[in-house]
Amino acid sequence: xxxxxxxxxxxxxxxxxxxxxxxxxxxxxxxxxxxxxxxxxxxxxxxxxxxxxxxxxxxxxxxxxxxxxxxxxxxxxxxxxxxxxxxxxxxxxxxxx
Numbered sequence: 001x002x003x004x005x006x007x008x009x010x011x012x013x014x015x016x017x018x019x020x021x022x023x024x025x026x027x028x029x030x031x032x033x034x035x036x037x038x039x040x041x042x043x044x045x046x047x048x049x050x051x052x053x054x055x056x057x058x059x060x061x062x063x064x065x066x067x068x069x070x071x072x073x074x075x076x077x078x079x080x081x082x083x084x085x086x087x088x089x090x091x092x093x094x095x096x097x
Contacts, residue, residue: 018061025057059085 032050
C-alpha cells in the first residue's frame with residue numbers, strides 16, 4: 001500500500017464502511033419480502049417495513065457521503081448531496097399534506 005491509500009479520505013476506500021450495512025439491508029429486504037409473501041397477519045407489516053428499508057438505504061448512503069465529503073473539504077459535492085436530501089424531504093412533506 002502506498003501512503004495515499006492509507007488516508008481515511010482516499011476515494012478508493014471511501015465506501016468501504018458502507019459495504020456491511022448495505023449487505024445487511026439487502027438481506028433484511030430479502031427476509032422481509034419472504035415474510036410478506038407468506039399469508040399471515042404480519043405480512044402487511046413486513047411489506048411496509050421492507051419498503052421503508054428500500055427507501056431508507058439509499059438516503060442513508062447519500063447522508064454518509066455528505067459527511068465524508070464535508071470532512072475531506074469537498075464542499076461542492078457535500079452541498080449538492082445535501083440539497084438532494086432536502087429536495088427529497090420537501091417532496092415527501094408535500095406528498096403527505
